[in-house]
Amino acid sequence: MAYTISSTEIQKTTRALQPARPTPWAWLMLPGSIFLAVLFVVPLGWLLLLSFGAPDWTIAHFVRIAQNPAYIGVLRTTLQISCVVTALTFVLSYPIAYALTTGGTKLRTFLLIAVVLPFFTSVLARTFAWVVLLGRNGVINEILLQLGWVSQPVALLYNRIGVIAGMTHVVMPLMILPMLTVMSSIDQRLLRAARANGASPLAAFLTVFLPLSLPGLIAGILLVFINCLGFYITPALLGGVSDVTITMEISAQVVGQLNWNFGAALSTVLLVAVMAVLWLGSRFFPIEQLLGFSDDKIGLDKTARRQMGTQWLMRIGSAANALDRWLPSMGGRGIPIFASFLAVLLLLPVVIVAYLSFSASSYFVFPVPGYSLQNYERYFSDPLWLRATVTSIRIALMATTMATMLGAMLAFGLSRGRIRGRGAMIALVLSPIIMPTVVVAVATYFVLVQVGLQGTEFGLALGHAVHAIPYVVVIVVANLRDLNPTYERAARSLGAGPLATFRTIIAPLVMPALIVAAFLAFLISFDDVVYVLFLGIGRIATLPMRMWEGITQDINPTIAAVATLQMVFATIVIFVNTLLGRRKAQS
Template structure:
């Protein structure tokens, strides 16, 4: 009887907002700007004149390509392992401290998560170089007598990639800790279990699903990484994304690059299928709800010696996360053309150079223009898509959600090369519009996810009540639904802005010297020689990120 009474209201809601109207715009964008370029590129891998597997056979026969594939998988696995090991103590402490300290630690995790990956990579290069802060501290303390080579080798790649990807494990692991019940731990203690036994028999099994889910996301991202290995690694750390770019930019061998892209895509999609099979994309769309019992925290016994050691380890991990962001500010205020910490004297020389040099100002202006177009476009497309999916029948919903988030799963190098292949004949390569189209494809899934999460917490009865009182669907949306999901839309807009403003890979392929964005200009400078102006630019990007996040917090509080 309840279902029969609810069905007319549901049909009224569908009639007020047709499912196809929500799904069609983003579906067309994905078909034209994602599926067509990606499949056009992949088609080259199997031969232009006729079907062949020669390019794949070449990967097997030539040792250097086998080595690159092995290096890619090995680095991705090591980064995932390091991220898990570093995340456990931090997530544990976040779950067991007071609200104020928890908020501070959460900020230390989220600020790097929101900050440009290029900025963080640049900061690590400065920290780890021969005359950098880390080597100065080691030599000053007497631990080493000469500088250690931390960058342009495997250690540099592991440090940089772990720093970029670790929040993807910290956040779901923290949620898993918060979902533990204190009574479970107390019961184990009352039965005589020690800290190690409790961790091995209770905490580890119950938090394992969150760790595995985060690890799969990290591994999926890591196998397609381009930026950090290109800037912090050496020839021995060449990964498959770099090999794809090299075959296009240097060798002009599009078919072989397409074959490499096919292998990378198959590996990524396989991981996505496993993730969907065992966890489901709901983990990306909705946060886990807390249990009915008292949340996990320190019991009446207090922290054990191992617990205090974990707190110390968490402090080191937190310092690892925030150090690259903090260290660039004083260095950007140095007056010397050589980077040093602490600076011998302070000035605003490099900020003045940034705003007085036409190439920097033009690149910044161009990045802001593109980001503005991307935010507006992706908010409209993502919100419509979320509304459409929320009104779909459950049978097809999971499949459509998977398709809509593919651009944030598929390695960006594949999309960049595919768009370059598609747009080159149109004249859009070298214009801001070509870059904007690529960024819209990248950014819209983030808006879709955040708005979907907001819609899940929105009370559908409010919609039905407004429609039942005679309001049209547009009026209901403007007066009832929009205020309720505004925080999700605002969060999605911020994701879209940062995704566009941070992008390097799309810009590398779709811009030229006259249309390059700020991240591309910084990348070119870091790849050759670090001009202190780049550090000033990095600080400005961090400040912009903080301002955008602050604005989002104000909007969220007011709503």
């Protein structure tokens, strides 16, 4: 007789196997968990209290949102844009992820560069690229006019078209990377077996590859949709008066009108929406597994549900055999060619900005009339730009120090420690990069006001550290998972104690990951705009803030030079990561 293990029995067994007391490694999670509790959980709790008008409890703010057609329209606009961008991102991202999995070495290298470089490039720099591309006198309109396809510039900026284009470009790496994580683990022999049994390429894809890639697809859609709900920079710079999103309304209430309670209520609505999406997505796939974590408490019932959910795909395999002969195969090169074309589109905005940064003109014109370094000379000779750069570096160094130290300890504790409630700890660590940045920044602002740290560089660095810690944890956990345990056992067998083993074996092997994590934490802080808008409250002028003001007030080619320098720094981060990865592989 078959015996089915229920999820309740699995959880009971897991709880029984867990130690009653934390192991020594688990204590390393204490500093980071306290830090996140004070600067992430407490601010969100404070935000919730403010939304209900504490200490004078009321639901009037939520009633106002529900009864005012303007706010209902803002919510509808946010959902419409998020759904369209998510759908478009999926259509454009899946071929790239598939080609990254099945293509040759040269193709994979090119596609990976096209995905990773924009991912590490500042969102502000990428959005600025679309301002240059879509403007009335922008690159696209100039090309259309020169080709004679239009008689006058087309309105591509400050409307829904610009918002969707810019947001899709920004979030595509967030869709591709989770799908790639899952697709890379699919055994290609299964596809060859399907082909050997008479399935056409399309039928083999639909009945084998697509069902197995659904977990990554679901996770990618989840991440993209949540990010779209909380997007602020791109809609604010590319959208028009009819494209106001909830994040823009939150900014207007908190920063513009100082209406904290109503801004908190709007933030709570957005937070509840994100939590609902996360709960719905967790029914299909646990996102923490894609970020380097695994949990033995994942029930067999979830696996069964996912398998049942893909059965409908298996039923169309026979129809796919008939359909396949009508589709142009291009000699089997259709997907690689299409993926390469999409990769070029991913790189195009950042390449165009770099190209225009060397223009000899004092304003944007395409093609450039001549080449010059005058935009870079203006940047390096302007004390306002240099002062803002130094400020950004100073804040980023503080944030990087805190995030790297606390994140590394959290990573060791999560990887090697055993403690009750480990799942809750993982959720706490990952939440800052899943929750909308605007909501977290607003909540942090309300708490920093209570201790007088609003508008200070240290207060801003605290906010940046909260946002950077999850990235540090994910990178270090991935490295610790790949460590060969025989090295440690060999050191122990030779008489080395725990501290000596850590100092001579573990620390040198983890150091490359720590360096990459520190670089990424620095980059996250250095490129931030949202936290500066809410926590800086006009007192702190960072480099991205100077760019923000320049884009919103007076666009000039100097901004292109600054954006290019940011992209160069991102390229250095990628190069260092690749170099350290090769050294690790050789060692």
